[in-house]
Amino acid sequence: MKKIKVALLGCGDRGCIYADYSLRNPDDMEVVAVTDISALKREEARVRYSLPEDRAFDSVEAFTAAGIVCDIVIDATMDSAHYPTAMALLHAGYNVLLEKPVCPNKEELLDIQKAAHDNGCKVIVCHVLRYTPFYSAVKKVLAEGKIGRVRSIEMTEHVGMAHFIDSFVRGKWNNEQECGSGLLLAKCCHDVDLMCWLANESRPKFVTSLGFRENFTMDKAPEGATELCFDCPHEKTCNYSAVKIHLDRDTMPFQTWAGIGKPIDTITREEKIEYMKRSAYGRCAYNSGGDIVDNQNVIVSFENGAMGTLNLVGACAKAERYLHIVGTNGEIEGVFESNEFKLRVFTREGRRYSFDTEVISTVEGSELGKHGGGDNEIMRHLVDYLRTGVPTLSLTSIDDSVEGHLCVYAAEMSRKEGKTVDVGDLRA
Numbered sequence: 001m002k003k004i005k006v007a008l009l010g011c012g013d014r015g016c017i018y019a020d021y022s023l024r025n026p027d028d029m030e031v032v033a034v035t036d037i038s039a040l041k042r043e044e045a046r047v048r049y050s051l052p053e054d055r056a057f058d059s060v061e062a063f064t065a066a067g068i069v070c071d072i073v074i075d076a077t078m079d080s081a082h083y084p085t086a087m088a089l090l091h092a093g094y095n096v097l098l099e100k101p102v103c104p105n106k107e108e109l110l111d112i113q114k115a116a117h118d119n120g121c122k123v124i125v126c127h128v129l130r131y132t133p134f135y136s137a138v139k140k141v142l143a144e145g146k147i148g149r150v151r152s153i154e155m156t157e158h159v160g161m162a163h164f165i166d167s168f169v170r171g172k173w174n175n176e177q178e179c180g181s182g183l184l185l186a187k188c189c190h191d192v193d194l195m196c197w198l199a200n201e202s203r204p205k206f207v208t209s210l211g212f213r214e215n216f217t218m219d220k221a222p223e224g225a226t227e228l229c230f231d232c233p234h235e236k237t238c239n240y241s242a243v244k245i246h247l248d249r250d251t252m253p254f255q256t257w258a259g260i261g262k263p264i265d266t267i268t269r270e271e272k273i274e275y276m277k278r279s280a281y282g283r284c285a286y287n288s289g290g291d292i293v294d295n296q297n298v299i300v301s302f303e304n305g306a307m308g309t310l311n312l313v314g315a316c317a318k319a320e321r322y323l324h325i326v327g328t329n330g331e332i333e334g335v336f337e338s339n340e341f342k343l344r345v346f347t348r349e350g351r352r353y354s355f356d357t358e359v360i361s362t363v364e365g366s367e368l369g370k371h372g373g374g375d376n377e378i379m380r381h382l383v384d385y386l387r388t389g390v391p392t393l394s395l396t397s398i399d400d401s402v403e404g405h406l407c408v409y410a411a412e413m414s415r416k417e418g419k420t421v422d423v424g425d426l427r428a
């Protein structure tokens with residue numbers, strides 16, 4: 001079968017996760033070029049994918065000018081670079097696997113959609129949770145009509161402590177202006193996309209949202225807290241101590257230390273401490289310079305009358321995504337991380353009103369890698385799609401992704417302006 005040729009644009013954490021599929025499945029996919037504005041990242045990726053020097057480029061313009069032939073380009077640059085890079089790729093006629101979020105506003109979103117159509121290019125958006133065994137199985141049950149028409153979708157996302165602090169309190173998504181995305185877009189556009197996908201063919205109509213930065217503010221800091229954790233009297237007791245989270249536990253080194261600009265495994269403890277003292281990674285979590293919300297709720301009503309709610313909380317003890325869907329003939333309830341859900345189907349058997357319960361176990365997604373297996377599965381689906389032209393139930397084209405993104409923009413408008421937003425106005 002045809003080996004799929006991909007080029008990688010943005011050779012950071014996410015880009016290499018996708019491109020590494022070629023290392024595990026060399027008969028299915030190969031990387032034919034890498035592009036990054038960082039010389040270090042570019043060179044690391046060139047070596048990682050065994051490419052000659054003339055297959056590494058320092059800009060999207062240099063890549064498109066070289067006329068490299070490939071089936072698709074993985075665009076895994078940071079959020080604010082998606083629009084210019086994706087537009088350049090589409091105008092040059094390349095198909096694009098584009099990281100989420102597509103972009104921060106509807107004008108750019110609809111521009112990308114139009115450019116994809118005008119140039120006859122495919123844009124697949126990396127909503128990786130759609131490909132996980134858990135959500136794929138939920139979608140299959142809905143598509144088979146087992147619970148009837150969807151009436152209500154209740155979702156929560158509890159973002160775990162270390163992840164939230166590393167990414168959204170001290171990290172590169174902590175400031176809406178600088179990174180171009182608020183918390184809902186940067187983190188939960190996955191969940192809003194899932195809600196729209198699971199609502200089964202009905203489009204979002206009205207959206208309302210409340211959200212606040214209610215915990216990571218100066219007035220919540222313990223008395224006497226200092227600017228840097230190193231000399232703070234609360235360092236040994238504070239849940240958010242930078243020393244504990246970043247230096248001692250060090251759960252996200254690829255992200256925390258990326259700003260040092262050296263291969264991660266060569267960075268010494270002294271260099272880390274020095275970096276923490278000059279970056280947000282050493283600062284008090286209550287005074288980190290971030291402005292992103294840490295607590296948000298979203299309510300969506302769909303055109304067919306169904307309703308969805310999403311409750312998002314940052315810095316929780318246990319990272320968890322809960323899902324409860326009520327349909328006209330039954331219900332689905334489960335927790336993503338548990339890899340199983342309950343399917344309850346109403347029955348008229350017997351004297352009393354009742355329901356049958358089936359527990360549906362999905363394969364241990366984490367065995368397949370990050371995001372409950374979604375990072376691996378998206379590439380498997382993509383390779384199949386590029387070979388056959390037949391999309392799977394999970395495959396997210398730009399047209400599919402637009403509704404979820406419009407919903408996120410509507411929720412952010414609602415949160416900031418204190419009003420309910422008609423998604424139809426955004427579509428127009």
Ligand SMILES: NC(=O)c1ccc[n+]([C@@H]2O[C@H](COP(=O)([O-])OP(=O)(O)OC[C@H]3O[C@@H](n4cnc5c(N)ncnc54)[C@H](O)[C@@H]3O)[C@@H](O)[C@H]2O)c1
Nearest residue numbers: 010011012013014036037038041076077078079081099126
């Ligand atoms: N799908 C998911 O679940 C998921 C999870 C985390 C992050 N993301 C998204 O993935 C994207 C990448 O995140 P990351 O953590 O890998 O970031 P990263 O900083 O590790 O990688 C981005 C890379 O792009 C390069 N780059 C930036 N601008 C460029 C340009 N104009 N041309 C070429 N290269 C450029 C940077 O030098 C860097 O190497 C972000 O949009 C992020 O929001 C998605």
